[in-house]
Amino acid sequence: MKRRDFLKLSALGAAAPMNSFAAKKEDEFRVKLKKNVVLVNLDLGLYAPHFRDNGADCKYMTEIFFEFKGKMTYLDGISEPGMGGGHECQPASFTALRYDHRDLYTTRKMMSLDQKLADGSVQETRHKFLYHQVNRGSSMSWNRFEQPIPAISGANELYEQLFARTDKDLDKARIRRERDILAALSRNIRRQWTGTPQETDMKNSLDYQVDLLDEREKWLKVKKPYLKKTFGENEERNPLPSCSNNFDLVHEALMKQQTKIAFVQFGGGSLQRGMGFELGHHANGHHAGYPERIYACEQIDTAVLTNVRRFLRKLQESNIFDDTIVLFHCGMGNAAAHDSRRTASFLFGGGFAHKKSIKCLEGKKEHIYSTCNLFSSVLKQSGFRDYSFNSSKEVIPELFKA
Template sequence: MIDRRNLLKLSAMGLAVPGQALAASKPISPRVKLKKNVVLVCLDLGMYAGNHREGGASCKYMTEYFSEFKDDMTFLQGISEPGMGGGHEVQPATFTGMRYDHRSHYPERQFISLDQRLASGSIQETRNKLLYHQVNKGDFVSWNQFAQPMPPTRGLNAFHEQVFSKTDLNKDKAYIKRERDILETLARNLRRYWKGSPQEVDLKASVAYQIEVLNEREKWLKVKKPYLKKGFAENAEASPLPSCHHNYQLVYDALEQEQTKLAVLQFGGGLTRNLEGITHGYHTLSHHGGYPERIYELEIIDNKVLGGLRDFVRKLKEGGLLDDTIVLFHSGMADASAHSNKNGAAFLFGGGFKHQNYLKCSVDEKGKEVKYTSSQLFSSVLKQSGFSNITFNGNKDVVPVLFGA
């Protein structure tokens, strides 16, 4: 068996979870060189449903925020994932297509988020293989192939520190050495007390994967890290939404200066701090119950998040990066007021897709179900990024019209 000391160390790193929480081992496909940058943006409790469920291409979000990107985006109206159900359990499943508590029902499927599928299946080409940044604290939305939540960088200052601050190479090397020593000790104990149980098989694969990640990180320590002076006031940390343009800007700077090819930008709870015109908490506003004053305040939050997204996409286009960058906005909740995941919205920008501007995913003109699902959308991102194995959450199909079919 694994000795207690090393099990505790592993748990502290987020590697050890109860046996039943470990996903079934899957063969690891050859890793690819990403053809595109990928930026995923999510709002934990979603937007006000009335503004994206009605009006199609003429809905408020399209006319007030994204009308300038007619040829560079696709609004996927009514997109969702069958079988997800509702409730707050769908929030961490924004980019997985499956709820964490449902994964045992589908042993043939891998519980992993889109960002981690891209990261684990690709070759590291930049210092940061993936930037997972929470503008403010929220549920985990990034999950590796062992159904383990990945730790985010929380807060504006910490994000800047991660990407552009001056670094202590000796400290970084010592950290990697310490983590590798822990993992190698665990691997030795696994070999020593090996029984061949499914949990041990999964744990062995997890340890090997984490060691590989550390080895790749160590290679990039030899490359000089660019330094970018902070362009925001220290009190911006206390105002996450009024200052969120800085978070978008740091993602842009990281792409432009080739510090990453993958990024997740998440807007979680606590969004109403220091936001003018807001008198309720974010959770109360998202569960508005139809009260006009709450809907009005919820739209203020949407305005900040989507306004920042618009400016980010605009900057990518002006900087010549949009065709090489897939930007996807998606949320676990389609209508938080009803605790529903059905008939949500996704905004897909750039990336060289055959964009449709508007695509109805739930029913066609004759009233028949079409159901382009979130998993099909995620498989489409994998295909456009250069993956040959595009299976995601058991789905092997893409959204065909995004490729001209």
């Protein structure tokens, strides 16, 4: 983690009022994950007619994921009640709660699914989780203190984290430096302590960061696997044409037991580079019916989902498909209208009792199953005893019925 990102993460603890709670490990009951979990997200969502129209017979199911029949589930019409719309839904893709709605829902917490999995599980791998942006996008991984997690950006940085040769002494020095920063922040809090909720939350957040450093230091004693780099330094300048590199690294991380939790995000920033389109993904998303913009959206979607399909094939070839939950989910259902309803959600592998399609919305407003129900289902299948997620204490039962 860069020092700037580290300071930003720590400082955010005092930015907004939050519920106080202890961050000590001995007070937490963690489980051993039964499954790997890989979350995949496209910031602005897919072109709506291609997944909203025709349900399970939509374009993406019949043209891209047809080979996974019986091994995947299309969540038809899924969304979260009360989410609203706008770009504020993007950071909430895996939290089911917008940042600006935190004070409206006092019993919920803006903590993303990947961090819920990491926070409630035993660390069995070098990296507790990977939050990886293929290219620049909105922050979508949020910890228990409702703070955004800095992302590993681009394939080169992901490779350095996972498989490059490293200097153990340098890593130790970095950890010592981060401890010094935390200690300095703690001293400042003690000197100026007035007992406000923000100060209590900040102290708990610092304790939490120290716990993370302890885990990192422990894994320094285990030899890091080395993998020869097979892609060029400049390939990530064209994110979609080269994103097979990113997925290959995530696959290797699962195979070499470097992580069990990964979040792969396609951001909006420069996503079109190398695709031959002048306008960015955001501008094309607001297509206004122009054929050339719709075509650009279609091509970007196809590139993203084709690489997801390739990743799924690699999981099958390496015999870990049933041991890996892969969830493609977007916060936007229709980016052209900033609409968060009826989002694109495809669930693969993981040993679920898959159905071709599960209907999640009755009519236009009545929710049969919400996004939180889906996230609770992932937690349950991962081995969590308490699989509640914000508004949900229930799973989608069809996913567990033969």
